[in-house]
Amino acid sequence: MLTSERLAALADPDTGDVSAAIYTDEEVYRRELDAIFRTSWLFLGHESQLRKAGDFFTSYMAEDSVVVTRNRTGGISAFLNVCRHRGMKICRAELGNARAFQCTYHGWSYGLEGDLKAVPNQEAYGPDFALEDWAAIPVPRVESYKGMIFATWNTDAVDLIDYLGESAYYLDGVIDRLPGGSEVFGGIHKWVIDCNWKMPAEQFASDMYHAATSHVSAIAVNLPEDFDPLKHGLDQRDGVQYWSDEGHGGGYFLADKPNPAIWLHPRAKEWLISTYEEAEARLGAHRAAHVSGHNTIFPNFSWLAGTNTIRVWHPRGAGKIEVWAWTIVDSGAPADVKNAFRKGSLRAFGPSGLLEQDDGENWVEIQKTMQGSVSRDTTLCYRMALDAPIRRSEHSGAHEGPLFSDTAARNFYRRWSALMGSGLA
Amino acid sequence: MSTPVENPDEAFVADPVAWPLLDPSAHARLQQFYALEAHLLDERRFRDWLRLFADDLHYWMPIRRVLPPRQRELEFTGPDELAQFDENLAELTQRVEKIETGKAWAEEPPSRTRHLVTNVMAREESEGWSVRTAFIAYQSRSERDSHAFVGERRDQLIRAEGAPCGLLVRRREIRLDHATLVAPSLSIFF
Ligand code: FES
Ligand SMILES: [Fe+2]
Numbered sequence: 001m002l003t004s005e006r007l008a009a010l011a012d013p014d015t016g017d018v019s020a021a022i023y024t025d026e027e028v029y030r031r032e033l034d035a036i037f038r039t040s041w042l043f044l045g046h047e048s049q050l051r052k053a054g055d056f057f058t059s060y061m062a063e064d065s066v067v068v069t070r071n072r073t074g075g076i077s078a079f080l081n082v083c084r085h086r087g088m089k090i091c092r093a094e095l096g097n098a099r100a101f102q103c104t105y106h107g108w109s110y111g112l113e114g115d116l117k118a119v120p121n122q123e124a125y126g127p128d129f130a131l132e133d134w135a136a137i138p139v140p141r142v143e144s145y146k147g148m149i150f151a152t153w154n155t156d157a158v159d160l161i162d163y164l165g166e167s168a169y170y171l172d173g174v175i176d177r178l179p180g181g182s183e184v185f186g187g188i189h190k191w192v193i194d195c196n197w198k199m200p201a202e203q204f205a206s207d208m209y210h211a212a213t214s215h216v217s218a219i220a221v222n223l224p225e226d227f228d229p230l231k232h233g234l235d236q237r238d239g240v241q242y243w244s245d246e247g248h249g250g251g252y253f254l255a256d257k258p259n260p261a262i263w264l265h266p267r268a269k270e271w272l273i274s275t276y277e278e279a280e281a282r283l284g285a286h287r288a289a290h291v292s293g294h295n296t297i298f299p300n301f302s303w304l305a306g307t308n309t310i311r312v313w314h315p316r317g318a319g320k321i322e323v324w325a326w327t328i329v330d331s332g333a334p335a336d337v338k339n340a341f342r343k344g345s346l347r348a349f350g351p352s353g354l355l356e357q358d359d360g361e362n363w364v365e366i367q368k369t370m371q372g373s374v375s376r377d378t379t380l381c382y383r384m385a386l387d388a389p390i391r392r393s394e395h396s397g398a399h400e401g402p403l404f405s406d407t408a409a410r411n412f413y414r415r416w417s418a419l420m421g422s423g424l425a
Numbered sequence: 426m427s428t429p430v431e432n433p434d435e436a437f438v439a440d441p442v443a444w445p446l447l448d449p450s451a452h453a454r455l456q457q458f459y460a461l462e463a464h465l466l467d468e469r470r471f472r473d474w475l476r477l478f479a480d481d482l483h484y485w486m487p488i489r490r491v492l493p494p495r496q497r498e499l500e501f502t503g504p505d506e507l508a509q510f511d512e513n514l515a516e517l518t519q520r521v522e523k524i525e526t527g528k529a530w531a532e533e534p535p536s537r538t539r540h541l542v543t544n545v546m547a548r549e550e551s552e553g554w555s556v557r558t559a560f561i562a563y564q565s566r567s568e569r570d571s572h573a574f575v576g577e578r579r580d581q582l583i584r585a586e587g588a589p590c591g592l593l594v595r596r597r598e599i600r601l602d603h604a605t606l607v608a609p610s611l612s613i614f615f
Contacts, residue, residue, distance in 0.1 A: 092491065092493075093491055093492050093493040093496070094490045094491045094492060094604075095490065095492065095496070096492060096493045096495065096496040097495070097496070098493070185505070185506050185507050186502060186503070186505070186506035186507065187487075187488045187490075187502035187506035187507030187508065188488070188507070189488065189507060189509075190488075190604070190605040190606065191605060191606035191607075191608065191609070191610075192605065192606065192607045192608070192609075193609040194609065195609075214530065216526070216528045217523045217524075217526040217527075217528040217529040217530070218523060218529075220522075220523075220526050220528070221519050221522040221523050221526065222519075322605065326507075327507060338505075339505070342505070342506075342507065342511075343511055345507075346507050346508055346509070346510075346511060347511070347512075347516065350507065350508075350509060350611075351509060351606055351608070351610050351611045352486075352509050352510055352610065352611035352612070353610075354519070354520065354523055356610060357529070357530075357531035357532075357610040357611075357612045358529070358530050358531060360531065360609035360610045361530045361531040361609065361610065361612075362530065363609070364570070364609050365567070
């Protein structure tokens with residue numbers, strides 16, 4: 001049984017000792033669904049997917065399917081994709097435009113806000129049956145941050161802006177670089193990886209360290225002829241890791257001018273450099289120059305600056321995830337620039353991505369290996385930079401320290417432990 | 426949401442009764458070409474495989490989506506949307522270079538693959554052939570991981586003197602039968 005004692009033994013954020021069982025234990029996973037995913041803000045999608053009234057898409061909050069709509073008043077609604085009659089999916093499409101959703105089992109139909117509008121042969125239920133009593137379960141809190149739609153089941157949650165906290169500063173560096181904000185391309189990469197959701201979430205929070213080994217082949221085929229590893233930031237002395245009390249984290253290489261990742265499309269690199277002054281006026285020099293880096297918003301939303309992939313690691317059991325990855329771009333960019341970001345992102349971080357391939361391979365092998373009785377009790381080492389000096393960022397207010405560090409991962413597990421332990425005997 | 430893709434191939438077989446019998450020698454040439462291609466891929470002779478493509482290649486695998494009837498024409502993502510692959514010849518070559526480093530961990534140790542290409546339907550055009558085929562690309566990895574990718578390829582082949590079977594692929598659209606992919610990555614070729 002999961003007790004607070006056992007939980008403390010699974011992950012010790014102070015020493016950095018983490019048991020591999022956090023990736024495989026079914027009881028841990030079942031508790032995560034409630035303690036983590038029902039309490040935290042989760043990313044649903046982007047407002048540019050809902051341009052006009054009646055536009056909708058289906059998304060997930062962990063394993064729960066939800067319908068997200070642009071409602072008749074122009075707002076955004078989200079409700080559980082479960083018919084109140086027998087539990088059939090109310091909406092079976094990924095996206096579209098509709099006035100109502102009719103359940104394909106017995107024909108109950110629901111409005112854009114999840115309201116139950118009609119029930120065939122309603123008189124058979126008797127005179128006391130009220131449609132209002134059987135609306136789809138609403139997602140009680142839905143808020144957007146600069147086009148990014150988040151939601152939570154937790155009515156006591158802090159407002160989204162406070163939840164994002166210091167991370168909003170870094171997110172702005174991608175989604176609010178220029179007037180007009182940003183939008184996502186049509187098409188979402190959706191694929192299944194047989195690994196625990198915390199592997200990628202934690203990696204995007206804390207792990208620049210893996211890139212030089214995991215992605216060595218992708219780096220090799222993208223190196224410019226005049227490559228200088230110091231100038232292009234493959235050396236950790238050039239970088240910073242940040243983390244916040246909410247469990248978020250990220251890392252980036254320092255730069256005094258924009259230094260786009262080598263695998264970006266040439267036209268996208270040019271754009272980041274040529275719009276630097278405009279972005280600097282808006283964001284300040286620090287963010288305008290930091291055009292690459294990895295980031296996670298606890299628990300399962302991550303993005304890569306510059307490559308502009310934004311993604312959710314939907315859990316599907318202890319040993320499986322469904323990745324949903326969008327690509328985001330400055331709305332005001334010319335068509336050829338947008339195309340460059342589109343191609344660069346899908347070629348680096350789509351399922352076929354020259355970098356993405358490498359990560360999935362590692363996670364799948366870890367998950368299989370950890371099934372062994374001895375293996376799953378292995379203590380994993382999260383001790384990097386345990387004693388390194390830390391400080392508050394003068395820019396964002398987040399905690400920060402050296403780039404090659406497990407500190408943001410330990411911080412991720414500190415938050416994880418706090419939520420998992422609440423109410424445990 | 427984007428505008429529907431104009432698909433000139435939509436009525437590949439307008440009237441089944443009027444579908445012409447493929448000339449046996451043309452059929453043999455096309456089948457040999459695809460068998461050769463599959464052989465090169467499965468033998469991991471990727472440099473030789475690249476020789477089957479024209480310089481102005483477009484190699485494209487759109488994303489497939491589950492859509493309601495009214496939006497069904499948007500089932501495949503269009504050219505201004507995300508895709509699984511969207512490559513010119515230089516970009517496709519870069520993928521081969523990645524494997525050649527010996528450190529592309531999703532292909533090292535190498536995948537064991539078998540490409541089965543069948544159901545050849547071809548229409549002769551001025552420069553060559555417009556061809557549809559069905560395929561199964563089977564991938565076995567590590568000790569016992571396996572994935573099967575199934576779908577259709579829509580090729581534009583051009584006649585080319587000195588090319589294998591006298592043909593080159595100028596355009597390939599790969600339409601997987603999968604919506605959400607049930608595989609950790611697309612590290613093999615189609
Ligand atoms: S389950 Fe939806 S109408 Fe019966
Ligand atoms: Fe990675």
